[in-house]
Amino acid sequence: MEVKPLTTEEIRLIRSETAGTLGRIHFNNAGASLPPDVVVQTMVDFLREEALLGGYEIEAKYRAQLDHTHELIAQLVNANRNEIALVENASAAWDIAFNGLTFQPGDELIVSEMEYISNILGLLNAQKQYSVVIKVISNDAAGNFPLTELEAAITDRTRLIAVTHIPSTAGNVLPVAAIGEIARKHNILYLLDACQSVGQVPVDVQAIGCDMMAVTGRKYLRGPRGSGFLYVRREIQDTLKVLFFDGRTISSVNQQDFVVRADARRFEWYEKNPAIVLGLQKAVEYLLNIGIDRVWQRVQHLSTLFRQRLQAIEGIEVHDQGDVLGGIVTFSATGMTAKDVRAKLATKNINVHLGLANSTLYYMNRKGLDGIVRASIHYYNTEEEIDRVCQELAGMA
Numbered sequence: 001m002e003v004k005p006l007t008t009e010e011i012r013l014i015r016s017e018t019a020g021t022l023g024r025i026h027f028n029n030a031g032a033s034l035p036p037d038v039v040v041q042t043m044v045d046f047l048r049e050e051a052l053l054g055g056y057e058i059e060a061k062y063r064a065q066l067d068h069t070h071e072l073i074a075q076l077v078n079a080n081r082n083e084i085a086l087v088e089n090a091s092a093a094w095d096i097a098f099n100g101l102t103f104q105p106g107d108e109l110i111v112s113e114m115e116y117i118s119n120i121l122g123l124l125n126a127q128k129q130y131s132v133v134i135k136v137i138s139n140d141a142a143g144n145f146p147l148t149e150l151e152a153a154i155t156d157r158t159r160l161i162a163v164t165h166i167p168s169t170a171g172n173v174l175p176v177a178a179i180g181e182i183a184r185k186h187n188i189l190y191l192l193d194a195c196q197s198v199g200q201v202p203v204d205v206q207a208i209g210c211d212m213m214a215v216t217g218r219k220y221l222r223g224p225r226g227s228g229f230l231y232v233r234r235e236i237q238d239t240l241k242v243l244f245f246d247g248r249t250i251s252s253v254n255q256q257d258f259v260v261r262a263d264a265r266r267f268e269w270y271e272k273n274p275a276i277v278l279g280l281q282k283a284v285e286y287l288l289n290i291g292i293d294r295v296w297q298r299v300q301h302l303s304t305l306f307r308q309r310l311q312a313i314e315g316i317e318v319h320d321q322g323d324v325l326g327g328i329v330t331f332s333a334t335g336m337t338a339k340d341v342r343a344k345l346a347t348k349n350i351n352v353h354l355g356l357a358n359s360t361l362y363y364m365n366r367k368g369l370d371g372i373v374r375a376s377i378h379y380y381n382t383e384e385e386i387d388r389v390c391q392e393l394a395g396m397a
């Protein structure tokens with residue numbers, strides 16, 4: 001299907017609806033993206049009304065609208081609304097899914113080398129608690145995830161495949177649908193960290209074939225901080241342990257027993273900040289109106305241009321490798337620490353971030369990287385901003 005590129009006029013409009021683009025160049029979308037104004041306004045309006053009306057009273061008034069959030073998220077990732085739980089962030093989502101599994105000593109978990117620190121800590125904790133075996137699949141020399149190695153690592157003790165769609169500190173996109181095919185062929189559970197991908201790349205849980213997926217709201221979705229969601233495929237919901245309970249986890253209860261509710265909301269706390277839920281909903285709505293295919297096309301266009309420009313600057317080394325690269329651009333500058341580069345750019349109102357060695361431990365250790373500059377692009381960024389950033393970097397180098 002042909003994708004219609006976002007026009008200059010559309011980008012201008014989108015930027016005029018994003019107050020943060022006025023005074024700064026924001027290349028830290030992988031940290032937290034700039035939200036559209038409507039996301040902020042929705043939350044502010046709700047909080048004002050809440051202060052006047054009362055928390056429970058306003059919640060009752062907005063009940064149907066709040067509930068619509070699960071529906072819209074399901075639409076975005078091609079799931080069912082009953083498969084979505086709203087949580088605070090991607091780490092919470094991943095933890096709820098992963099710790100809901102039951103492991104036996106000797107069970108094998110296969111992961112990519114691109115896992116984020118939260119996931120690595122969960123894995124190490126399971127190693128301590130259950131004596132599971134962790135097998136890490138490294139990228140090949142071209143920076144691609146080696147599917148044949150994944151398949152070769154599977155044994156009759158393999159209990160889980162857990163990979164990250166787009167890592168925190170590198171530009172490559174993992175072939176998650178091909179990984180899903182392998183998981184299905186061998187009947188192995190598949191947990192996907194889509195923290196950096198939902199909102200950047202089309203994500204279709206049916207096409208990918210994952211059983212569980214962890215997502216955050218504040219990054220490429222452009223939603224509020226403190227928002228995120230967990231997808232759990234209907235057929236496996238009953239096989240996951242429920243880790244925490246409140247009165248809405250269950251469909252019925254008596255003094256002897258209870259029945260857990262029949263959807264993924266069993267995995268979320270009932271008590272949450274409704275302003276954040278509405279903010280997330282607006283962000284998803286905003287994205288659906290633009291179209292994720294168009295977003296992904298522009299992210300690829302801008303980040304390809306950015307990498308080309310960076311590679312032409314003497315003293316800059318771009319680290320991203322792989323056949324498919326997205327909006328997370330990582331590099332080092334000779335003679336300067338990543339921290340220095342970030343600080344210097346900040347004085348010019350340019351936001352970039354650091355990729356710390358710990359944050360993607362397996363990958364950074366293997367590559368011998370102890371910290372990189374991460375400049376992450378989204379669709380609302382522009383060619384002119386790329387020029388400006390490269391000019392500044394050339395001046396420093």
Ligand SMILES: Cc1ncc(COP(=O)(O)O)c(C=O)c1O
Nearest residue numbers: 089090091116167168193195216
């Ligand atoms: C790939 C990846 N997974 C998981 C996380 C954790 O997300 P959160 O901070 O929303 O818990 C991050 C955060 O940067 C990430 O980049």
